[in-house]
Amino acid sequence: MELKDIRELIRFIDKSEIKEFEYETENGERIYISKKDDAPVFAAAPAAAYAQAxxxxxxxxxxxxxxxxxxxxxxxxxxxxxxxxxxxxxxxxxxxxxxxxxxxxxxxxxxxxxxxxxxxxxxxxxxxxxxxxxxxxxxxxxxxxxxxxxxxxxxx
CATH class of the missing domain: 2.40.50.100 (RNA polymerase II/Efflux pump adaptor protein, barrel-sandwich hybrid domain)
Incomplete structure (x- = not known):
């Protein structure tokens, strides 16, 4: 797996809700990506809430x-x-x-x-x-x- 493929995979996982990802290629290369759960989770307010301010x-x-x-x-x-x-x-x-x-x-x-x-x-x-x-x-x-x-x- 090439570096550009790994970077693309990291960006994809970062934008998704996937917490952990593990992959092993046929030739034995292994990739493990994990997101930290330390950061607080914020829910976005619906757009209508802003319109009523x-x-x-x-x-x-x-x-x-x-x-x-x-x-x-x-x-x-x-x-x-x-x-x-x-x-x-x-x-x-x-x-x-x-x-x-x-x-x-x-x-x-x-x-x-x-x-x-x-x-x-x-x-x-x-x-x-x-x-x-x-x-x-x-x-x-x-x-x-x-x-x-x-x-x-x-x-x-």
Whole structure:
């Protein structure tokens, strides 16, 4: 068996679902090819799932405020507003634009606090309750993790 035939066989097996292949020629040459199973298997999503994705920015409520005050530095009835998703925190709708909220602002339930970009989708994070923004913790254009504090607020 020639090298080009072996390469073609490897490509064929690589593209197929065959896990192991063993072949012995008439003159005693033996070929054994095995795929590793270490890699995770991912199923492709149907194309229809991609077609149904929203094109407009999605509005997400902020993660529920925490009632814990242990070592968090919160005063009085202050609560932490946390991001409900992983992504990049943006304090304004576009570069150079005015921030959605500033420290000291009073916001109404449903008002946009910031944007968290996740997988090229701009997700507006909305206030879940009327409150006063005490401190902005999230940093503009910096990554945030799920459940990370982005604002400290006082419910009204």
């Amino acid at each position: 929203p094109a407009a920015p999605a509005a997400l409520p902020a993660a529920a405020p925490t009632a814990e005050v242990k070592d968090s530095g919160l005063k009085g009835n202050q609560v932490e507003i946390k991001t409900p998703i992983v992504g990049t925190f943006y304090e304004a709708p576009s570069p150079g634009a005015e921030s959605f909220v500033k420290e000291g602002d009073t916001v109404k339930k449903g008002q946009t606090l910031c944007i968290v970009e996740a997988m090229k989708i701009m997700n507006e994070i909305e206030a879940e309750f009327d409150c006063k923004i005490v401190r902005k913790v999230g940093q503009n254009a910096k990554p945030v993790e799920y459940g990370e504090v982005i604002f400290i607020a006082e419910p009204l």
